[in-house]
Amino acid sequence: MMPSYFFAHGAPSIVLEDNAYTQLLKNFHQHTPRPKGIVLFSAHWEEQVQRVSAADTYETIYDFGGFQDELYEMTYPARSDRSLSEQVQSLLLQHGVPSVADEKRGLDHGAWAVLKLLYPDADIPVTALSVNRYLSNEQQYQTGRALAELREQDVLIIGSGGTVHNLRKLKWQAEGVDTWAEAFDNWLQSKLESWDTEALFQYRELAPHALEAVPTNEHFIPLLLAMGSGDSNRHAELIHRSYQYGNLSLSCWKFN
Numbered sequence: 370m371m372p373s374y375f376f377a378h379g380a381p382s383i384v385l386e387d388n389a390y391t392q393l394l395k396n397f398h399q400h401t402p403r404p405k406g407i408v409l410f411s412a413h414w415e416e417q418v419q420r421v422s423a424a425d426t427y428e429t430i431y432d433f434g435g436f437q438d439e440l441y442e443m444t445y446p447a448r449s450d451r452s453l454s455e456q457v458q459s460l461l462l463q464h465g466v467p468s469v470a471d472e473k474r475g476l477d478h479g480a481w482a483v484l485k486l487l488y489p490d491a492d493i494p495v496t497a498l499s500v501n502r503y504l505s506n507e508q509q510y511q512t513g514r515a516l517a518e519l520r521e522q523d524v525l526i527i528g529s530g531g532t533v534h535n536l537r538k539l540k541w542q543a544e545g546v547d548t549w550a551e552a553f554d555n556w557l558q559s560k561l562e563s564w565d566t567e568a569l570f571q572y573r574e575l576a577p578h579a580l581e582a583v584p585t586n587e588h589f590i591p592l593l594l595a596m597g598s599g600d601s602n603r604h605a606e607l608i609h610r611s612y613q614y615g616n617l618s619l620s621c622w623k624f625n
Contacts (some may be wrong), residue, residue, distance in 0.1 A: 370602075371404060373526035375595040375622040376483050377534075378412075379613060380434045380504075384482045390619040393609050394486035406494045408516060408596070411479035412530035412588040415613035419461060419468040419512070420499040423454040427495070428475030445481035450494035453524065457496055457516060464515035479529045479604045506570040508517025509547045509590050523584055526598045528591025532557055533582040533618035540615035553582035561596065561605040561622065569593070584615075594624065599624025620621035 376394070382404045383391060410585045413432055414420065428443045444490045450485040477486070480497050506513070516526060540547075556576045572589075573579045583589045596605065 370480075370625075371402065371523050371525055371593045373519045373520060373528075373598040373624045375528040375530070375592045375597060375620070375624075377531040377619045377621070378389060378483050378529045379531070379617060379619050380478050381436050381478045381482055382483050383619075384443065385439060388611075390609055390611055390621075393484060393621060394483065400527070402523065404493060405523045406496065407452050407484070407488075407525045407527060408457060408496045408498065408501055408519060409480050409484070409527040409529060410591045411477055412496045412500060412591055413479035414474070414497065415476040415502060415587055416499040417501055417503060419466055419501065420471045420474070421454050421461075422449055422467050422474060423451055423470045423472045424449050424474065425472075427497075429481055430475045432477045432479045435499075436567050442520040443481075443485065445476055445485050445491050447476065447491040447493070447495040449496055450472075453494060454496045456519070457498070460518065461512070464511065466512055466515060480547050483527070483529050497576035500587055502542050502585070502587050502590065502592070506572070506593055507566075509593040510566065510570070510597035514600045515535075515597075517598045517601055520598065524582060526528065528593075528595030530588035530591035531618055532589065532620055533612075533616055534588040535581055535584050535616065537584070538581065538616055545615065545617035547610045547616040549578040549581050550612060550618065552577045554610060554618060554620070555581060558610075562607070564587040564605060565604040569596075595622065596624055597619055
């Protein structure tokens with residue numbers, strides 16, 4: 370069965386960087402069976418009704434400003450697979466999640482920056498999905514769980530976001546890591562590895578420094594979605610964790 374993954378996408382410039390995390394992403398294909406398709410939830414696509422992309426070929430969305438000129442010249446012309454998009458909608462509906470097909474929206478940087486590192490040739494069909502910050506954490510998990518059977522069909526499910534993502538707290542020249550960011554991620558690691566969904570669903574009340582680490586939940590939601598798709602085996606493995614700018618987490622979680 371294809372594992373599902375959560376990838377932190379960091380700043381848009383991650384696609385230009387060379388560090389331990391980007392090397393992990395660039396070498397990912399060497400250690401993972403080639404998927405027939407990719408289903409990706411991006412923190413940068415927010416809708417109150419679930420959207421499922423179905424574009425023939427995606428435009429590249431530059432949903433950021435002030436970064437290197439090279440970023441605005443990059444493209445990721447992936448295509449969709451209509452049959453996969455339709456299957457995603459069908460599975461969601463079977464689990465009580467209504468959705469709408471979107472044939473126009475391109476890939477935002479939460480999607481293409483990660484995918485360009487994972488599969489730079491853009492030769493694997495992609496179905497992008499939105500996130501809804503107004504659902505409960507349990508509902509997020511159950512949405513991911515609804516798609517679990519895709520893993521049996523060699524479809525790679527990805528949640529793209531960030532566990533510690535507070536732009537107001539960033540220290541652009543910092544070399545160390547803020548203790549509050551590590552404390553939150555350490556708590557999160559213990560609950561993921563023990564598959565303690567009861568605690569995870571209440572992370573805002575239970576986790577140390579939760580309001581600093583997750584001031585708004587759109588970047589945290591993809592973690593719950595990816596985790597939910599691994600509900601059948603309930604095994605979480607931390608593949609990588611590092612930080613940039615004092616507290617911006619770069620983490621990868623694998624759900625078997």
